Amino acid sequence: MKIFVSGSLAFDIILDYAGRFADHIKPGKVHVLSLSFLVGSIKKSIGGTAGNIACNLAMLGLKPEILGAVGEDGGEILEKLGRLGVYVKAVKISHQPTAAAYILTDSTDNQIAGFYSGAMMEKVKLPKIKPQDWAIIAAENPRNMVTLAKHYQKNKVRYIFDPGQQSIVLSAKDLKFCIRGANIVIGNDYEIDYIATKIGLPQKQRSLKMWQSVVARTLGAKGSEIIYPNGKKIKIAAAKARRAVDPTGAGDAYRAGFICGLVKGFDLQQAAQLGATVASFAVEQHGTQNHRFNYDIIRSRYNKNFNNKI
Incomplete structure (x- = not known):
């Protein structure tokens, strides 16, 4: 069994602002929004949706294969992921x-x-x-996302659809197509609601029978929830981190844990709980690939946080 991870491979430039955006955004003036924030720190690290997910999968003991591209300046990305055990030979050099x-x-x-x-x-x-x-189709070039969905559907390969920020760019038709063939659709609270609006799902149905696929909705510090096609919901608590430093990589870490659980034959609740556990490590470090663990460490924290042991 192979795990194909498509998405972006990128450098992350992360800037930390000590205040709150909300204190500077006036609701009546959003149509003329012009703001500047004085940041306390700036950090450059390796990231991208595919890189982040694959990095966490490798630390869980799996060997994912990345489908993506880097520039001639991307050698350090491939070197780092390769050292972790990610298969990078299919990555294009642009x-x-x-x-x-x-x-x-x-x-x-x-x-x-x-x-x-x-x-x-x-x-x-x-x-x-x-x-x-x-396979997981994470946010990247929208044309590639649709092309891969067609490829996986044609070959009857199970995939997770994770459109993320590209929900804005993908047409309603393409979103419906990718969702229809997916085993699981995953996104944060805002993304899932945005997708539902874009594909024309009535408001009253969004808490009931939402999609043909299972939906995994992440809720930040409040955890996540699994929504079945019949409307059944399972709430998943967030796993406790030692400290919360940077939430940037938590979503991709959650996805990696979720995929790992599915590959290992866990039920959806256990897979989501494994995702929550992996995410708890990601928030403990700045950047999206700077945390470290192995499966035994993950299992120990999982068992401390959840009753259904693994």
Whole structure:
């Protein structure tokens, strides 16, 4: 069984603001928004949706295969991921610079981000796949996301659809297509509500029968929830971190834990709880790939936080 991880490979430029964005945004003036924040620190690290997810999967003892692209300046990304055990030979080398995310975070973990796509706009090379494989389609070049969804559906490969910020760019038609073939749709509270609005799901149905797929909705410090196609919901508590330093990589870490649980044959509740446990390590360090653990360490924290031991 292989695990294919598609998404961005990028440099993260993370800026920390000690105040709150909300204190400077006037609701009646958002149409003429012009703000500048004095940041206390700036850090450059390796990130990207595919890189973050694959990094965590590798630390969990799995060997994911990345589908993506970097520029000629991206050698350090491939070297780092390769050392962790990620298969990077399918990654394209583009003449465009490596993608870069500029993320401004305030004291209450709200974020404002800008993203330069660069090499991410390269056309994806479709992998050779088998029905027993798993895949995750994370936010990247929208054309690649739809192309991969078609490829996985045609070959009856199970996949998680994680459109993230690209929910804004993907058309309603493409969102519906990718969702229809997915085993699981995952996103944060805002993203899931935005997608539901964009595809025309009536408000009264959003807490009932939402999609044909299972939905995993992340809720930040409040944990997450699993929503089944029949409307059944399971609440998942957040796992306790030793300290909360930076939430930036928590979402991708959650996804990696979730995938790991599915690959190991866990039920959806256990998979989501494993995701919550992995996310608790990500918030303990600045950056999205600077935390470290192994599966035994993860299992120990999981068993301290949840009753259904693994």
